[in-house]
Amino acid sequence: MNVKHFPIWGAGSGFALLIILLTVFGSPLSIDHQWSLLQGTQAPESFDDFSFLFGHLPRIAMALIVGATLGLVGSLMQQLTQNPLTSPLTLGSSSGAWLALIIMNVWFAQYVNDYGDLAAMMGAMLAFGLILAIVGLNNMTGLPIVVAGMVVNLLLGAIATGIILLNEQFAQNIFMWGAGDLAQNGWDTFTSLVPQLLIGLPILFFAPRALSLLRLGKEGASARGLSVLPTFFVLMTTGIWLASAIVSSIGVIGFIGLIAPNIARAMGARTARQELVFSMILGAGLLFATDRMAFWLTQYTNDVVTSGVTAALIGAPALVWFSRRQLKAQDNLAFILPTGGRSLSFKALSGIGVSVVTILLLNTFADFSSGSFEWHWLSDYQWQIRQPRLLTAVAAGASLAIAGVLLQRLIYNPLASPDILGVSAGATLALVSTTVLFANATLSNNWLVAALGSIAVLLVLIALARKHQFAPSTLILTGIALTALLDAVIQFCLAKGTQDSYRILLWLAGSTYRVTNAQSLALLASSLLLLSFALISSRWLTLLSVGRAFALARGVPLNLASLIILTLVALLCATTTATMGPIAFIGLIAPHLAIMLGARSTRSQILCAAILGATLLLWADWLGQSLLYPAQIAAGTLVSILGGLYFIALLVIGRFKKP
């Protein structure tokens, strides 16, 4: 044994010992009794006997095999894409399966029993297919695929949330599945899953050679006789197949496939084979440990805690920790912003003008309440209902757009936006956690909690990003970790199956419905105040956009300026999120649109993006109220769907523009 690899083998045998110990002491039966039950010298009699043989043991077997497979798949995907952030989680498999199952339960309930697994599997494969279509087979390495995965996750997740909210009764029986539950009732699931996973074994034998060659780069690999594309396609599809089989049979368990390979590398796995094997061992150990934790938490808290939740609780910080060193500043982004004119053209201005006027007219005159579309002056009461919603949409849209401009300029990255970087997720997570922990806390309007959440995320971001010159992959990492953690917490709340779960989901959809007049005025005031601060800081931003050294030479206090601008971003996100819930994509899209329309200078980009963001959210809010009248779709849900589609289009365009 190579001494260099001792830590891995040491950890491996440590894990094995731990697994045996925890298995033995996880059951109320004595060791002798367990042994004789296993040997078959004693037939099971009491419930505890049966529970040991058909609940305890299959659960452990399940944790081990699922963990091992997830670790293997994660390592395979990360080596294939040469990207430490690839995994089933980031390639859309869970969100695709989740949406497919929601659709099955709401509209095809009679087929759920027979075809539920198949639907989940199809959903996972389709989500991956979508991602593949966005980035293209040639562009699977590097950052684009991770970004595309994140966008697809957001898009599918938003659609699923929208469907659940409109059909709350129907979706209830899959919430346990969504929470990733490893508890077993007999060996059936295990024995049906194992044959599906056997396909993974050949990976261990055949993949290492191809993976080693791929490390030389595409050209190097094909020069040595590897047909890169077919190999890549076959291996990737196998990985997705394995991940989909797991998702469809036990539900959403994130992070294991993402962190196991990262830990393996951090512990010294060098060759392709080593990484695959160690990731497998680590994956099994990790899922086993987190599942035991879920088991104990269930015992002690008397609430049902699922493995998906504990895996995310441990996985999110572990991901940030273990992958922080390997991230390099390199990223070959296929992300090309369509460039616009040099200055705001008359055409652009009139386009914005028409859009603004139209939506304002619709908000002021359109009326569906009599059963058909009518066009008249609104009653006082209608106006009283619409005004806070209107003001909130304007203020929130503008705030998020400004936050996006500030971040993108500060970090030199067109992908930096409050949602992709996890700043909004930080605020959301803080609010949801306080609600879950303190049963009576209300979700909305807790600006302080929200601000603390987003500031915490920004501090982590700064700490991580400084070393890497704000490399996008480092930044997106936090976003992925937080968003996935948030998802797990949400699934945990949903699995509890009370009305409170719907409350949380409702709030997460990002709706203006419950915003009061006073709240909307407060948000408007704060957004105007923060807008003026943003405009004041625009000189700094302009100088910073040129380069840090340049800015320093011109007398910009670099650290202070960064701190002030990031605080502005945190406050913009926190006030918005606390008022109407999380809103995705505005912070990403509005700054892009502003540039495309020709708003090049910092100051004009801030103002133009603010107007665009406000208009975008106004449209989303109005459409959400009108499409399914009298039922309503939250503005946040619509924005996610529209924004997701826009973003996918942008990525696809970028792909074809690339030579």
Next chain:
Amino acid sequence: MSLNLPRLMLLTLSLFASSTSLADITIHDSEGEKTFSKVPERVVVLNWDLIEQVLELDVTPLGGPNIEGYNTWVAQPHASEQVADIGTRAEPNLEKVAALKPDVIIAASPQKDLLDSFSEIAPVVLLENYQGDYDAGEQAIANFRTLAKLFKKEALAEAKLEQLHSDLASLKQQLEQSFGQELPSVLPARFGSETTVFLYTENSSSDWVLKQLGLKNALPLSPTLWGTKQMRIDQLKDLTDAYFLYILPFNEEAKLKKSFLWQAMPFVRAKHYNSVAPVWSFGGAMSLRYTAEAYTKSLLEIAQ
């Protein structure tokens, strides 16, 4: 707005008339005392349990939330096409409600934070169904009586309640004929998955029904806000003398029944279990009877 003099006089007169009128209706809802000068005729209801209650009183509301869902899940009594859809229960459409020009709006706990907005359309009666440690069964009956008073249907309501109690008594009698004077302890539940169940706590309407039927709850649980508590099925392993009833629909029923864990449950070994026809557990006073009937039918099937 300008008021002309005759109109002002008329208003004063009508106010005077109503405050002294013997026809005044005074009710106590979850917020306190409320007075109506006449029986409301244009009614909008914001929650499903209250649609059920109002329909049972032979009042057809102008509007209610997600009527299609109501007719699927609550089902009885059926809401006709006359009841307009006003959106979802969590976000009823305020403009739509206003357009229906109601003279009373009846709301429940899920709409509690929206009362300010609704009370500008019409007087709101808030009848909370789940709140702290309310006894959901008693609360449903109290709400039924409050609504009866509001709509001047007290006689009808009392007749229906009397019928409810005599129905419950006869169901109890049927149980006693099969099980003897000492009725068994029972655990009604709803499966969340093959490995989790939702049990009903002491303040749930399910527990109220058990008490009325003279049955003991085999696993009494302290009150929770919504009257349910999620548990692992392992925790049912000590129910040696209990009868276990699980409420349908449950997708994985066949799979569960095949499992060894299920077969090792003491109540399964003793064949003391059965399924229960689907019942809506968050309903009004009259749906308590449906629950009682479903439980009794299921238990009698076991006894045979």
